[in-house]
Amino acid sequence: MTMPGSTTGPTLGFDDYTLYSNLSDDELMQLAIERSLSDPHNATSLGEAGKTSTALGRRTVQCRVNPPATRPNPSNPPREDPSHRPPTANPPDARRRKCEERRKCEDIVVTHFVTGNGKCMLAYHRGDGSIQYVPETEEEQDPIVKAILNGDVTTVRAMARNRGNNILQPDKYGWIPLHEAAYYGQDQCVRILLGAQPGVINKCDLKGRTALILAVEREKVACVEALLEKGADPDLANKDRESPLYKACEMDNAEIVAMLLNHGAVVNKYSIHGWTALLEAVSRNNVEICEMLVQNGANLSPTNMYGFTPLSTAAQSGHVETLRFLIKHGADINREASDGSTALYEAAKNGHEDIVEILLSQKADANKAGKKGLLPLHIAAQQGNDGIVSLLIKATRKSSVKRSGVSPLHLAAEFNWDNVLEVLIEAGYDVNAMLSEDRSMMYEDHRSTTLYFAVANGNVDATTMLLEAGANPNLDTFNPLLVAVRQGSIELVTLLVEHMANVNAYVPTHPTSFPATVMFSMKYLSMLKYLMDNGCDALSCFSCTYSSGTHPPLQETSERDDLRYNTDTHRNTGEPVQDLSPRTMSQDYLA
Incomplete structure (x- = not known):
């Protein structure tokens, strides 16, 4: 080759x-x-x-x-x-x-x-x-940078003295030798470089980071101390408006936080995302840092870009220690975020039962709804946490639930949380509660009852619980029995019929002269026989309003977006009929 x-x-x-x-x-x-x-x-x-x-x-x-093995330099x-x-x-x-x-x-x-x-x-x-x-070509390394990386103090001192202003020259990333020394924790080199050129102490790289921020990010305590002693600005932030104090909280380093606070760092500066040092400390669940910040004047209820406060952050993350600390120092327990959520709502949403218990003991309002109208009880039912549901039931007014237009039973049934459903039924929540019209309109089939959700999910256990608790199977516009028949579930059909479901249910928006149950059970002959044996009107399938008279001529029809028509005539009326086959009905009503 x-x-x-x-x-x-x-x-x-x-x-x-x-x-x-x-x-x-x-x-x-x-x-x-x-x-x-x-x-x-x-x-x-x-x-x-x-x-x-x-x-x-x-x-x-x-x-x-x-490649040949190399030994890393620990320094x-x-x-x-x-x-x-x-x-x-x-x-x-x-x-x-x-x-x-x-x-x-x-x-x-x-x-x-x-x-x-x-x-x-x-x-x-x-x-x-x-x-x-x-x-491969290799980029040549600056001798002073090489000396800094190796901790060669003598060479750095000689080069800083001889090169003068050359040590101010940044590389293409905006780094000068001082940044290198701070980043790698070479505190003696930091002091030498600042002794030669004290004016570079607050010089920033292309991302707005000073040597102090780099030292904080790398947790190089000796370099942080050297820079602060030489007059580094403790409040000079990077391009994301993150101050050295904020970065120290992000690194969870209490020693550096104390050092910055002792040199006058401002505690309530906001980052570009609206976070303060306290918010960051709470997210790390560091009570020691939180205490230092509060003693130095930190605002207990600053909000980030989403309106979250430190208390909401602690509740969302499940940080019990910082939550207790904030409550002890007077944080607003019912402060709402931009979406209307409170700390209690966030704790319920994220499944922190101990946080919910603490907040309720401190009189947190369980009747404050978010912008979507849901209460903490709703969100706990939706998440399936029966322990939190049990706690919130005692603190939630049923009038508040009624105003929301949706029962927690609906959410428990929709997401198949049988344990939550049982707790709510035992607590006396109405199994026949209806969705408000605006919430019902969110579903294509305009469902309204908790029972409909259970049947639509094919959940036999939930359906049994609801029926035994008194659920009426005939309240929905589209009868739950039709859903069960369409699914071919003889178990659900039997349960519903035994609890007086209407075996002659029609589709109100598209009436026929015979029950819709007959149409939907044509594929399941044993189910059709069961329905006939339990009172389904079979004679209506053989009666005709025109009797022996002449049927009207066939009228051609066009397709519509939501319903399909065929050119067959009704066996009783002779009129053009809609295609109400089980397959079509499932598409139109059971999406």
Whole structure:
């Protein structure tokens, strides 16, 4: 195999391939690289490797050559901030990752790998099967940055003294040597650099981060202390308006928080998302930091962009310690967020029973509804938490439930929470409560009762509970019995008929001369027989209003969006009839 454009080069015949066939993939790759680099005929301006040919024959080889083991420097950990520039020289682990990454450029696939002697290479795999090897170029590292990373204080001192204003020159990411020193926790280097150029102490990178913010983010306490002692601004925020104090709370570092507060950091600054240091501390459930912030004047009820307060945040997250702390210091327990939710609502929504109990003991209002009109009891029933439902039943007025237009029974049945349904029935909630008209209109079939939800879900246990508690099976516009018949559930049909469901139910919006139960049970003859045996009107199927007279002529009809018509005449009336087959009825009424 030879490279395109090369006039000469080593090739392998069949005998040579037999000679090398016992080598491993790694050995073949290493052999190919060594032969390519040593071939003078293929050396070009591309570097040591040049445009080379390989000795791999037709065998496809994937690079799996591992770089030599290296010892990490514990004083200089790799940068954890992905927003910062990558290291000037790719670390071995990154090279190994690159070995697995391939990207196509037209008909060329590029593979990154490292040879056995640690040399970084690129392999260009062309569509014709040829491979070209090129050394990777490495970015040259600034000597002072290298000295900082190695903690070489003597070299940094000498370079800071000799280079003067050169240490102010930022790289393409806006970082100066001071940022490097703060990021890597080299506090002595920080002091040396500030001694040489004190004016750079508050210089920001392209993301608005000062050396102080970088040191806080990396929890480099000694660097934070050095910067604050030298006069770093403790309130200078990044482009997301996150102050050093906010970042310290985000890192959950009480020592740095105390240090910043002792140097006059403002506690009520808002980030771009409306979060304060206290909100961040509450989200971390750190009572110690919360206490320091409150003692320094933190507002107990700041709101983020969604109107959430620290108390709502604690309730949402289930943080009992910070919740008790905030209540003790006078936080507004019934403060509403932008969507009308309270701390009690959030606790019920997220299933934190202990939080609900604490809030109710502190007189939290269980009758405050969110903007969707749902109470904490509704949301607890919807989530299926019977323990929270039991707590909220005692604190919720039934008049408030009635005003909402939906019973918690509806939600429990809709989401198949039989345990919640049982608790609510035992508490005396009306099993025949109807959805308000506006809520009923949200469903295509205009369902209204809890029983309808249970039957529509095919839930036999819930249907049994409701019927035994006195649910009326004939209140909905579209009778639940028709739903059960359409499902082919003889168990549900039997339950409903035994509790006086109307076996002659019609579809009010599309009346026929015979019951709709007959139409829906045509596929289930045993069910049809059961309905007939229990009073279904069979004679109506054989009566005709025209008797022996002439039927009117057939009228062609057009299709409508919501109902389909056919050109058959009604067997009784002779009129064009709608297609009321079970399949069509399920589409029109049982979506």
